[in-house]
Amino acid sequence: xxxxxxxxxxxxxxxxxxxxxxxxxxxxxxxxxxxxxxxxxxxxxxxxxxxxxxxxxxxxxxxxxxxxxxxxxxxxxxxxxxxxxxxxxxxxxxxxxxxxxxxxxxxxxxxxxxxxxxxxxxxxxxxxxxxxxxxxxxxxxxxxxxxxxxxxxxxxxxxxxxxxxxxxxxxxxxxxxxxxxxxxxxxxxxxxxxxxxxxxxxxxxxxxxxxxxxxxxxxxxxxxxxxxxxxxxxxxxxxxxxxxxxxxxxxxxxxxxxxxxxxxxxxxxxxxxxxxxxxxxxxxxxxxxxxxxxxxxxxxxxxxxxxxxxxxxxxxxxxxxxxxxxxxxxxx
Amino acid sequence: xxxxxxxxxxxxxxxxxxxxxxxxxxxxxxxxxxxxxxxxxxxxxxxxxxxxxxxxxxxxxxxxxxxxxxxxxxxxxxxxxxxxxxxxxxxxxxxxxxxxxxxxxxxxxxxxxxxxxxxxxxxxxxxxxxxxxxxxxxxxxxxxxxxxxxxxxxxxxxxxxxxxxxxxxxxxxxxxxxxxxxxxxxxxxxxxxxxxxxxxxxxxxxxxxxxxxxxxxxxxxxxxxxxxxxxxxxxxxxxxxxxxxxxxxxxxxxxxxxxxxxxxxxxxxxxxxxxxxxxxxxxxxxxxxxxxxxxxxxxxxxxxxxxxxxxxxxxxxxxxxxxxxxxxxxxx
Numbered sequence: 001x002x003x004x005x006x007x008x009x010x011x012x013x014x015x016x017x018x019x020x021x022x023x024x025x026x027x028x029x030x031x032x033x034x035x036x037x038x039x040x041x042x043x044x045x046x047x048x049x050x051x052x053x054x055x056x057x058x059x060x061x062x063x064x065x066x067x068x069x070x071x072x073x074x075x076x077x078x079x080x081x082x083x084x085x086x087x088x089x090x091x092x093x094x095x096x097x098x099x100x101x102x103x104x105x106x107x108x109x110x111x112x113x114x115x116x117x118x119x120x121x122x123x124x125x126x127x128x129x130x131x132x133x134x135x136x137x138x139x140x141x142x143x144x145x146x147x148x149x150x151x152x153x154x155x156x157x158x159x160x161x162x163x164x165x166x167x168x169x170x171x172x173x174x175x176x177x178x179x180x181x182x183x184x185x186x187x188x189x190x191x192x193x194x195x196x197x198x199x200x201x202x203x204x205x206x207x208x209x210x211x212x213x214x215x216x217x218x219x220x221x222x223x224x225x226x227x228x229x230x231x232x233x234x235x236x237x238x239x240x241x242x243x244x245x246x247x248x249x250x251x252x253x254x255x256x257x258x259x260x261x262x263x264x265x266x267x268x269x270x271x272x273x274x275x276x277x278x279x280x281x282x283x284x285x286x287x288x289x290x291x292x293x294x295x296x297x298x299x300x301x302x303x304x305x306x307x308x309x310x311x312x313x314x315x316x317x318x319x320x321x322x323x324x325x326x327x328x329x330x331x332x
Numbered sequence: 333x334x335x336x337x338x339x340x341x342x343x344x345x346x347x348x349x350x351x352x353x354x355x356x357x358x359x360x361x362x363x364x365x366x367x368x369x370x371x372x373x374x375x376x377x378x379x380x381x382x383x384x385x386x387x388x389x390x391x392x393x394x395x396x397x398x399x400x401x402x403x404x405x406x407x408x409x410x411x412x413x414x415x416x417x418x419x420x421x422x423x424x425x426x427x428x429x430x431x432x433x434x435x436x437x438x439x440x441x442x443x444x445x446x447x448x449x450x451x452x453x454x455x456x457x458x459x460x461x462x463x464x465x466x467x468x469x470x471x472x473x474x475x476x477x478x479x480x481x482x483x484x485x486x487x488x489x490x491x492x493x494x495x496x497x498x499x500x501x502x503x504x505x506x507x508x509x510x511x512x513x514x515x516x517x518x519x520x521x522x523x524x525x526x527x528x529x530x531x532x533x534x535x536x537x538x539x540x541x542x543x544x545x546x547x548x549x550x551x552x553x554x555x556x557x558x559x560x561x562x563x564x565x566x567x568x569x570x571x572x573x574x575x576x577x578x579x580x581x582x583x584x585x586x587x588x589x590x591x592x593x594x595x596x597x598x599x600x601x602x603x604x605x606x607x608x609x610x611x612x613x614x615x616x617x618x619x620x621x622x623x624x625x626x627x628x629x630x631x632x633x634x635x636x637x638x639x640x641x642x643x644x645x646x647x648x649x650x651x652x653x654x655x656x657x658x659x660x661x662x663x664x
Binding site (some may be wrong): 172174175176177178180181182183185186188189190192198199202203207208209210211213214215217218219220221222223224226228233241258260261262263287 | 518535541554562
């Protein structure tokens with residue numbers, strides 16, 4: 001079988017559907033630490049395979065985040081530790097994984113004889129499949145699957161509509177990122193017509209915080225500070241804030257995004273007391289400031305607009321170092 | 333001229349376009365305290381009228397919120413105090429106003445001989461126009477205007493696409509409310525294809541807060557409290573919080589929405605110290621609790637899911653009264 005990438009999408013989709021026709025037992029997996037696109041795509045694809053009459057093995061090597069449990073069928077994705085191998089897997093559908101490591105331990109179930117179908121929208125996908133359908137122009141893998149399952153006779157039900165809507169909603173950052181294309185909106189339109197409920201899904205994903213997480217947001221926002229006439233926004237997170245709010249470590253995920261909510265902010269950072277002599281810093285930027293480069297100075301990394309690093313040192317000492325660096329970046 | 337409502341939308345649109353053909357000097361106005369739909373619709377309609385070759389008088393009786401100043405042409409809406417009457421207005425386009433009072437003092441420019449075209453999506457519109465096109469099924473007036481201006485030869489440019497996109501984005505609560513219809517998404521798709529930039533518009537509208545407003549959010553969230561196992565969420569706003577954050581009164585708009593961000597909250601309230609003996613309360617609910625009825629007990633009003641009222645009494649006394657009432661509402 002020839003490996004294909006990009007090129008004629010229609011031909012790739014047809015090749016994938018042809019391979020599925022011949023398959024018997026099909027593994028479906030998406031990436032560890034799954035997001036809405038990973039889970040929504042995996043559920044929609046598994047549902048399509050069941051309609052095709054396949055023996056479906058849908059697995060995960062991560063806990064399912066609470067906020068996605070409203071998706072019908074979410075409990076049908078089996079944790080790999082609960083999976084009992086019974087029979088040969090002839091085909092593996094790997095979704096939204098730039099490389100096979102991202103599938104976690106589920107990847108180890110893919111044998112030499114297994115045909116790997118790699119479906120992803122990350123430009124840096126390393127094309128580990130026998131068929132590689134990589135579309136960096138797609139808002140989400142959910143969008144790609146919506147196209148793939150548009151075959152005669154298959155009707156998208158409400159459950160599948162909500163799964164794919166969740167994939168598009170979350171991977172476009174609630175219709176905000178540059179991936180929010182005319183096509184993404186067009187598919188959203190068709191999914192709502194097919195029964196997806198925008199308010200239910202939005203509230204389940206975004207307005208479903210634990211009270212402790214809300215308290216933590218309050219404390220962190222209360223620590224907000226601005227430097228250089230508002231071009232720099234800093235948020236601070238101490239161990240005491242975590243403890244007094246009753247929040248968990250994971251509740252601080254995404255808090256750094258608040259640093260760019262203000263007008264005029266060019267670079268924002270969340271400075272987190274990770275331990276007595278360890279400080280974790282997350283950066284966000286707009287307006288061309290390269291925070292990947294800033295994080296790299298401390299052995300960290302990331303993207304131009306989003307990065308992170310860890311400093312050896314307490315919160316107050318680290319703050320001074322970070323503030324000085326950000327002031328130079330803004331002044332420069 | 334016969335007054336028409338609902339019924340055949342195509343016929344109404346044709347009637348409006350016919351009236352516009354005969355008109356010379358056309359007033360366009362939307363409601364006071366304008367939101368994204370009011371401003372976006374007014375700009376898009378004025379632009380269409382200019383293309384039709386009309387003498388356009390686009391007026392407002394409210395300040396233009398900063399967050400909508402990114403819209404091209406926003407400065408072309410003239411404040412009524414700066415307007416010098418010069419010539420007869422034969423036609424008035426009144427947008428998103430359930431009654432003519434909502435147009436503020438601009439309504440007084442509409443004379444006996446002026447033909448009033450009333451375009452709105454509020455079901456309780458009182459049909460004050462000569463032509464009344466009221467579509468409660470439309471996500472926004474922007475959506476209705478998108479249909480109206482789909483005439484041969486008229487091409488929606490990037491500026492108009494962004495104006496109508498802003499109208500739909502804001503009136504659907506960022507694609508969340510039940511008004512987020514297949515049609516709303518379909519039009520969003522076409523507007524992005526026509527040049528609207530979802531990220532630019534989203535960031536301009538939602539991520540454009542003043543530093544003082546961010547500080548205020550931090551302080552208010554830091555005051556968050558839960559009652560009845562998290563079914564009730566209260567936020568408190570004191571004069572001291574406003575002063576110490578440097579925020580303005582208007583910065584507290586929308587803060588009550590945070591009260592429904594937590595899982596399990598059925599009713600939320602923002603309790604605001606408006607004066608030494610005056611407390612303003614805003615309510616939000618889901619799950620069927622009627623907060624219009626709760627607000628009415630104190631002479632306030634609103635909708636089932638969103639309402640407000642003013643109590644005579646200081647913050648602490650009012651808090652006790654409100655908490656007791658909400659506990660009874662949740663227990664009942």
